[in-house]
Amino acid sequence: MKNINKYLLFFNFTTMSKIRLFILVSLLFCMSNMYVQGQIQPIFFSDSTRWVDSVMASLSPEQRIAQLFMVTAYSNKGSVHQKEIINLIENYNIGGLMFLQGGPVRQAKLTNYYQQKTITPLMIAIDAEWGVSMRLDSSWRLPWQMTLGAIRDTNLIYQMGREVARQCKLLGVHINFAPVVDVNSNPQNPIINNRSFGENPDKVASCGIAYMQGMQDNNILACAKHFPGHGDTDSDSHKTLPVVDHLRYRLDKVELVPFKKLIDHGLGSVMIAHLNIPALDSTQELPTSLSPKVVDGLLKTDLGFRGLAITDALNMKGVSNFYDPGLLDLKALLAGNDVLLCSEDVPKAINEIKKAINNNQISQEEIDARCRKILMAKQWMGLNNYHPSDLTKVQQEITKKETILLDKELVKYSLTLLQNYEDILPLKRLDTLRIASVSIGDSAKAFQKMLSNYASIDCFTIQEDASIANQAVLLDKLSRYNLVMISVHKSNMNPWKSYKISQSTDVLLQSIALQNKVILSIFANPYSINSLLFTNNFDAFILSYQNSIMAQQQTAQAIFGGIGLFGSLPVSTKHFDI
Numbered sequence: 399m400k401n402i403n404k405y406l407l408f409f410n411f412t413t414m415s416k417i418r419l420f421i422l423v424s425l426l427f428c429m430s431n432m433y434v435q436g437q438i439q440p441i442f443f444s445d446s447t448r449w450v451d452s453v454m455a456s457l458s459p460e461q462r463i464a465q466l467f468m469v470t471a472y473s474n475k476g477s478v479h480q481k482e483i484i485n486l487i488e489n490y491n492i493g494g495l496m497f498l499q500g501g502p503v504r505q506a507k508l509t510n511y512y513q514q515k516t517i518t519p520l521m522i523a524i525d526a527e528w529g530v531s532m533r534l535d536s537s538w539r540l541p542w543q544m545t546l547g548a549i550r551d552t553n554l555i556y557q558m559g560r561e562v563a564r565q566c567k568l569l570g571v572h573i574n575f576a577p578v579v580d581v582n583s584n585p586q587n588p589i590i591n592n593r594s595f596g597e598n599p600d601k602v603a604s605c606g607i608a609y610m611q612g613m614q615d616n617n618i619l620a621c622a623k624h625f626p627g628h629g630d631t632d633s634d635s636h637k638t639l640p641v642v643d644h645l646r647y648r649l650d651k652v653e654l655v656p657f658k659k660l661i662d663h664g665l666g667s668v669m670i671a672h673l674n675i676p677a678l679d680s681t682q683e684l685p686t687s688l689s690p691k692v693v694d695g696l697l698k699t700d701l702g703f704r705g706l707a708i709t710d711a712l713n714m715k716g717v718s719n720f721y722d723p724g725l726l727d728l729k730a731l732l733a734g735n736d737v738l739l740c741s742e743d744v745p746k747a748i749n750e751i752k753k754a755i756n757n758n759q760i761s762q763e764e765i766d767a768r769c770r771k772i773l774m775a776k777q778w779m780g781l782n783n784y785h786p787s788d789l790t791k792v793q794q795e796i797t798k799k800e801t802i803l804l805d806k807e808l809v810k811y812s813l814t815l816l817q818n819y820e821d822i823l824p825l826k827r828l829d830t831l832r833i834a835s836v837s838i839g840d841s842a843k844a845f846q847k848m849l850s851n852y853a854s855i856d857c858f859t860i861q862e863d864a865s866i867a868n869q870a871v872l873l874d875k876l877s878r879y880n881l882v883m884i885s886v887h888k889s890n891m892n893p894w895k896s897y898k899i900s901q902s903t904d905v906l907l908q909s910i911a912l913q914n915k916v917i918l919s920i921f922a923n924p925y926s927i928n929s930l931l932f933t934n935n936f937d938a939f940i941l942s943y944q945n946s947i948m949a950q951q952q953t954a955q956a957i958f959g960g961i962g963l964f965g966s967l968p969v970s971t972k973h974f975d976i
Contacts, residue, residue: 440705442778465493473500494521519781547595547968559612579656580629592893596968599655624671627653635716672716694734711740814965817939824959848954888922897923
């Protein structure tokens with residue numbers, strides 16, 4: 399605004415006219431700024447607060463503190479664990495549960511039971527980044543986020559968010575700790591990596607918004623994680639305190655971009671990571687989750703976030719190595735967090751918080767404001783009109799035909815053609831080809847079976863750690879073919895399994911390429927390509943991201959032109975750039 403007078407000098411206005419115009423422009427500027435701030439509002443905010451007011455009036459000061467706690471629950475543990483949960487529900491009136499391992503029907507049954515025992519309805523959470531199968535058995539696994547990051551059409555990612563919301567609602571879950579919006583710029587990241595949409599901040603943001611809206615449009619609260627960004631680390635905050643040494647300028651340009659954009663689109667909650675970022679808080683060995691400068695300052699003040707600020711699990715070594723239970727919870731609360739996740743000692747933590755109130759470290763009014771925000775979220779989730787889960791429906795509908803069809807579409811549009819010399823793909827003139835298929839590593843039965851539906855193919859398998867003698871025998875057999883389809887299959891068990899291709903395997907790949915035309919398909923993380931010495935000697939190169947049955951079937955179809963190849967690389971490698 400200080401420059402407005404400079405521009406007014408160009409016009410022949412009277413002094414009074416200039417003053418009036420200055421006031422008018424100033425008012426318009428302020429109104430515009432207010433409008434922008436008005437957009438930064440979580441989806442659960444409402445003018446209708448009758449239920450919230452009623453519940454607040456019924457809670458004692460201690461129970462209002464207890465509403466801030468979300469504790470760990472399992473559906474695959476016995477009666478001792480269940481009694482511990484019931485004790486916290488009945489004697490303290492805790493705010494919520496985060497379910498980990500178990501099964502869909504068992505979890506829904508336990509949720510119904512716990513909800514019957516509580517005074518205030520419980521907010522139920524789960525990590526369901528690729529659907530509830532991330533935590534539960536007997537359910538369909540949808541693709542990891544790195545696979546989704548290869549999809550050009552974010553509407554498909556919206557559809558996935560909608561499907562995950564359907565699964566959650568069926569189980570009585572209200573908040574999904576997803577999407578991961580960490581920008582994975584470090585190939586050595588041991589814990590984010592495959593769980594990230596990729597390395598481009600804007601692409602991560604657009605995918606994250608689609609996933610978030612798919613859930614929140616269907617009344618499951620999204621939780622963007624891991625703020626302020628766990629993507630450029632080479633250590634795991636479950637085991638230690640990772641350090642991010644970037645300057646604030648870089649954080650603003652990369653790590654914070656997706657969080658800011660999701661917040662501007664009505665994000666309901668944010669999970670605060672256990673990281674040490676000196677550019678944000680120079681206090682030695684202070685995790686970001688315990689830093690007022692990060693939570694109250696950066697997230698709530700600078701970015702204008704008004705939703706639920708949730709700690710990452712307080713039993714992770716990234717914070718638990720530094721403070722005892724109880725004191726740790728208090729420090730997280732003083733930093734500005736609204737929800738204390740996976741507390742190791744709720745009674746002790748409540749006592750520490752009560753002492754802090756008496757010592758004027760925090761006021762009861764501040765506790766009440768956070769409790770009220772949690773209750774407002776619960777109202778949006780429908781907990782003001784709670785209904786138990788239908789266990790029969792859970793069993794019958796946790797995986798539907800539509801779930802599998804969606805998975806097929808997601809995989810189909812992720813498959814990425816990185817190289818295709820002389821347009822060898824899709825294959826033509828099959829009558830001129832003598833084709834062999836060589837699978838390396840984990841199971842490739844679905845891939846080779848689907849290939850055989852299109853042409854007469856001789857199939858071979860070999861382990862990653864095969865001896866030089868066994869490789870030589872295979873090379874001799876392959877000399878009789880004029881086309882070899884090689885597929886490398888890494889573990890699909892979880893996204894943090896090693897994706898690296900062994901040097902022995904790379905030697906075999908290069909050796910085959912010296913004597914045969916080769917179509918190479920990699921069923922693994924994009925960073926696996928960094929293990930390869932050369933890639934330009936393969937006639938065609940397909941990246942399939944995961945070694946799922948669906949990816950194997952779809953890749954085989956794409957080779958023969960049954961489907962197209964539509965994906966784009968979500969991260970750069972030493973051979974291919976995004």
